[in-house]
Structure formats: C-alpha cells, structure tokens
Amino acid sequence: MRLVFGLVLIAGLGLAGFAVYMAQNYIGAYETALQEERAKVTAAVPTQEIYIATRALAFGEQIAEEDVALAPWPTQILPDGYFDEANPFFVPTEGPRVVVRAMEKNEALVAIKVSEPGGDAGLTSRLERGQRAFAIKVDVASGVSGFLRPGDRVDIYWTGRIPGNDPNLPVGDVTKLIQTGIGLIAIDQMAHSDSPDATIARTVTVAASPQQVAALAQAQSTGRLSLSLMSHNDDTVAEVIEVDQRSLLGIQKEEQKAERTLETCTIRTNRGTEKIEIPIPCAN
Numbered sequence: 001m002r003l004v005f006g007l008v009l010i011a012g013l014g015l016a017g018f019a020v021y022m023a024q025n026y027i028g029a030y031e032t033a034l035q036e037e038r039a040k041v042t043a044a045v046p047t048q049e050i051y052i053a054t055r056a057l058a059f060g061e062q063i064a065e066e067d068v069a070l071a072p073w074p075t076q077i078l079p080d081g082y083f084d085e086a087n088p089f090f091v092p093t094e095g096p097r098v099v100v101r102a103m104e105k106n107e108a109l110v111a112i113k114v115s116e117p118g119g120d121a122g123l124t125s126r127l128e129r130g131q132r133a134f135a136i137k138v139d140v141a142s143g144v145s146g147f148l149r150p151g152d153r154v155d156i157y158w159t160g161r162i163p164g165n166d167p168n169l170p171v172g173d174v175t176k177l178i179q180t181g182i183g184l185i186a187i188d189q190m191a192h193s194d195s196p197d198a199t200i201a202r203t204v205t206v207a208a209s210p211q212q213v214a215a216l217a218q219a220q221s222t223g224r225l226s227l228s229l230m231s232h233n234d235d236t237v238a239e240v241i242e243v244d245q246r247s248l249l250g251i252q253k254e255e256q257k258a259e260r261t262l263e264t265c266t267i268r269t270n271r272g273t274e275k276i277e278i279p280i281p282c283a284n
Contacts, residue, residue, distance in 0.1 A: 045074055045076075046074070046075045046076075047072035047073055047074055047075060048072070048073055048075045048078065048084065049070040049071060049072055049073070049084060049085070050070065050071065050073045050078065050082045050083060050084045050108055050109075051068045051069070051070060051071075051082070051083040051084065051089045051108070051109045052068065052069060052070075052071045052073075052106050052107060052108050052109060053067060053068060053103050053104070053105060053106065053107050053109060054066070054067055054068060054069050054105065054106075055067060055105050056102075056103065056104050056105050057099045057102065057103045058099065058102055059099055059100065059101065059102050059124070060098065060099060060120075060122070060124045060125040061098065061099045062096045062097075062098055062125075063089075063096055063097050063098070063099060063109075063114065064096065065090065068089055068109060070084075070085070071106070073108060079108050079110050080110065080111075080112075081110040081111030081112055082108055082109070082110055083109050083110075083111075089109060090117075091117040094117035094118045095117055095118030095119075096117070096118070097114040097115050097116070097117055097119065098114065098115040098119055098120050098125050099113065099114060099115075100113060100114060100115055101113040123185055123186060123205065126185045126207065127185070127207055128207070130209060130210075131207045131208065131209060132207070132208060132209070132210055132213050133185060133186075133205050133206070133207060134205065134206055134208055134212075134213045134216055134217070135203045135204070135205050135206075136156075136203060136204050136205075136206060136216065136220065136225055136227075137202065137203055137220065137225075138201055138202065138203065138204055138225075138227060139200075139202075140200055141226070142224070142225060142226040142227055143200070143201050143204065143227060144227055144228070144229045145198065145200075146198035146199050146200040146201065147198050147229065148184060148187055148201065148204060148227065148229065149184070149187065150184055150185055150186055150187055150190065151183070151184065151185075152183075152184045152229060152230070152232075153181050153182065153183050153184070153229075153230045153232075153234075154182055154184060154206075154227040154228060154229055154230060155177060155179070155180045155181070155182075155227070155228040155230060155238055156177075156178055156179040156180075156182055156216065156219075156225055156226070156227060156228075157175055157176065157177055157178065157225070157226045157227075157228065157241075158175070158176050158178045158219040158222075158223050158224070158225060159173055159174070159175045159176075159223050159224045159225075159226065160173065160174065160219075160222050160223025160224065161173050161174070161223075162174060172244060172245035172246075173244070173245065174242060174243065174244040175226075175241075175242070175243050175244075176241065176242045176243075177238055177240065177241040177242070178215060178216075178219055179208070179212055179215065179216065180237065180238040181230065181237070181238075182206045182207075182208060182212070183206065183207045184204055184205070184206055184207075185205050185206065185207050186204070186205035187199060187201045187204055187205075188201045188202060188203060188204075204227070265279070265280050266278060266279050266280065267280055
C-alpha cells in the first residue's frame with residue numbers, strides 16, 4: 001500500500017509540474033504576441049513627441065516645468081501651434097507662460113491656450129493670494145497728471161470734512177494718509193505700460209486686501225481721494241499724516257480754562273431800623 005501511495009504521489013507531483021510548465025509557456029506566448037501586436041500598431045501609426053499637461057491647469061496659472069512633459073502624439077492629428085523639442089515650450093531667457101484657456105490632464109499644449117513667455121492672463125494673474133482688484137476714480141490732479149503706469153506704487157490720501165461739533169475733532173476739511181505703498185495693476189482698461197506717453201486716466205485699479213478695499217470704498221464715498229506716486233526703489237513706510245486747516249495755517253488751539261467762581265453767603269441782621277448783611281462762607 002505504501003508503494004502504491006508513493007507512486008500516486010509522484011505521479012500527481014509530475015502532473016502538477018507539467019501543468020505549471022504549460023501555463024508558463026502559454027502566458028509567455030500570449031505576452032510575446034501582445035508585444036508584437038503593439039509593435040505593429042506603433043509601426044502603423046507614426047508618432048511625434050510633443051509637450052502635454054501633466055495635470056489640470058486653470059485660467060491664470062503660471063506653468064512650471066513639472067506641469068508639462070513630452071509624450072508621443074500621432075503625427076496625423078497633431079494640433080496647430082504645438083510645442084516640441086524643435087519649438088520648446090520654455091524659453092530660458094524669458095519668464096514663464098500663463099494659462100489663458102483652461103486645460104485638462106494629458107491635453108496637448110498649444111499656443112492659443114497659453115501666453116507668450118513672461119506674459120499674463122489679465123488682472124487675475126496680477127493678483128496675489130488674498131488680494132482683490134479695486135477701481136479708484138481719478139482726474140488730472142488726483143492722478144498725478146497722467147504719469148501713473150501699471151506696476152507703480154502710490155500713497156493714497158483722503159480729503160473730507162468730519163461731521164460733529166466736538167472741539168477735539170479737526171476743524172474744516174482734513175487730509176489724511178489712509179493707505180501707503182498700494183500697487184497699481186491697471187490704468188483705465190490698460191494693464192500694460194508699453195507707451196511712454198502720459199495718459200489722463202479716469203480710473204486706476206489697485207491690488208489690495210479686502211480690509212483695504214473696504215477702507216478705500218468708504219473713503220471714496222465720503223470724500224476725495226488723491227494719489228501720490230512713489231519711487232520704484234522706495235522701501236520706506238510713511239508715518240501717520242493728518243493735516244487740517246488750523247495746522248496748515250499754523251494756528252495754535254487755545255485751551256479754554258474754566259474759571260471757578262466762588263459763591264458767597266450772607267447773614268442779615270437788624271439793628272434797630274438798620275439792616276446789616278454779613279458775608280460768610282457757604283456750607284457745602
């Protein structure tokens with residue numbers, strides 16, 4: 001019995017090994033055939049490596065090197081304006097490109113969907129995280145005679161009258177520095193400063209935080225705003241400035257001293273027909 005059992009076990013192991021061997025051969029033949037078919041398809045459809053997006057790109061984003069990659073693309077359906085090694089996407093001597101039309105992952109990068117090197121996609125690409133665009137009405141005087149350009153920085157002054165009869169408040173109109181070092185991102189509808197000529201603008205658009213936007217909106221609705229152009233290399237922080245008519249003319253404010261009057265009390269006495277009044281201190 002033991003001999004029969006051993007022979008059956010050996011036969012079973014042999015059959016199992018033979019089945020594994022056959023399976024390996026079958027899988028290997030299948031993989032070889034699959035690779036051959038893929039090679040045939042590749043040979044039948046010629047491709048060319050072009051730049052594609054490695055992730056979804058939103059409008060206004062700057063495109064970095066890790067956002068693009070070279071990938072094979074069928075030459076028969078190459079899109080217009082594609083980028084490849086002969087027409088590189090990145091130009092080392094110029095700035096990065098910006099997305100002007102949203103793109104999906106693995107989509108081909110084409111010239112119509114990106115800006116020129118160093119370009120932008122409008123005002124939104126000029127705003128930093130947490131900033132908002134706000135328009136300020138200006139004229140020849142308040143707009144520095146038209147010498148403002150996108151990219152300049154300005155101090156903003158408010159001129160108006162503070163209501164109330166409080167003697168501690170400024171008298172007449174008052175001018176106060178309310179914002180300093182605010183960046184300009186557009187003059188009227190122009191976001192570029194290519195022209196060297198002065199332009200008399202009706203509005204300027206600034207980049208500011210929501211808190212600064214609220215302050216500028218309140219100031220614009222309650223008084224007049226004037227801009228003061230800063231130097232490009234000026235990194236100083238302006239101090240608190242406030243001028244009213246009295247300080248402008250050098251008039252010192254007189255302190256009103258309240259004079260205390262002492263009350264006196266009298267005692268009336270009669271001496272015969274004569275009435276006598278005697279002053280005495282008043283009791284509290």
